[in-house]
Amino acid sequence: MGNKTDRLLAIKNIISKNKVSSQEELVLLLEKEGLHYTQATLSRDLKFLKVNKIADPEKGYFYELPDHHQVSNEVAENYAAQGFMSIEFANKLGVIKTLPGYASSIASLIDKARPFEIIGTIAGDDTILIIPKEGITENDIINSLIMIIPELRNKI
Amino acid sequence: MGNKTDRLLAIKNIISKNKVSSQEELVLLLEKEGLHYTQATLSRDLKFLKVNKIADPEKGYFYELPDHHQVSNEVAENYAAQGFMSIEFANKLGVIKTLPGYASSIASLIDKARPFEIIGTIAGDDTILIIPKEGITENDIINSLIMIIPELRNKI
DNA sequence: ACTAATATTGAATAAGTATACATCATGGGA
């Protein structure tokens, strides 16, 4: 996966640590990490990440990750990442292969995060079927998975 | 209290029942109730109500009241409203008089709602001291109280 | 009641965000 994934992870990281209150501000913060993008791109990213704008007495508003994208359960995430073997797509469906027995616990993490892009999952023993919403691309699904389980970053 | 209070209550009501996703949309919904205001005014109102913008797959965003402004505990609110006698201001401080014994339960409702405008409260038996943040007006405090306990509407 | 101070609001505009369109890059199939 490309550079976009890294940018999305960087954004998650930045806005979970700072009260960021405009996309221009985010442009600058990303630049500090050597990532150069325009406001238009960040607008798309914030939409993808389902970021909320929360009222704040000092800043007016700041960006906040939805609950399911907050750093939630690192133990479970590491476990899931360990069991993850591969993902492939066929006929608009995603198929994740896992180590034996890992499928349902990984699927459960995905279900809990309820990404808009995914209608649902079906887990067997070492296989998960991902059913994306109409019109969603493979890359969106993959990025979505990495946002849920960042540890997958280097396995995809 | 003036018309602004009614408008604020109407806005609370509308956005708790509908997924409203722009201020122009809200202008129209208020017009249906005979309230005619411009986008600029609603911008100020949404700020006052500390409304959040929540990501949504269909609408992009919609407005949501913060937890403490959701219809929370009607029993407690009615009880509080019943004990409320008056509010007066002196030296930038608010003083609420209540029926004997009601002060702490009313103050507790205010504290739970944590309005930005109020730094804190001190409750005796039939008196509550309201300590507003620097620069906040009496009307803001009053509107804030009515947003927390709508039943006060006709007692102020 | 008069005046001064403060609040409320709208109109115009600035500031912030989303998107249409164009471009370039990438990857799969002939």
Place this chain on the structure above:
DNA sequence: TCCCATGATGTATACTTATTCAATATTAGT
């Protein structure tokens, strides 16, 4: 390899929201 389809991104711009400024209304103090 070449072409086509798809994706990622920037630029320009449309859309949305916040704020400045001015006008009007309201309130408090004398």
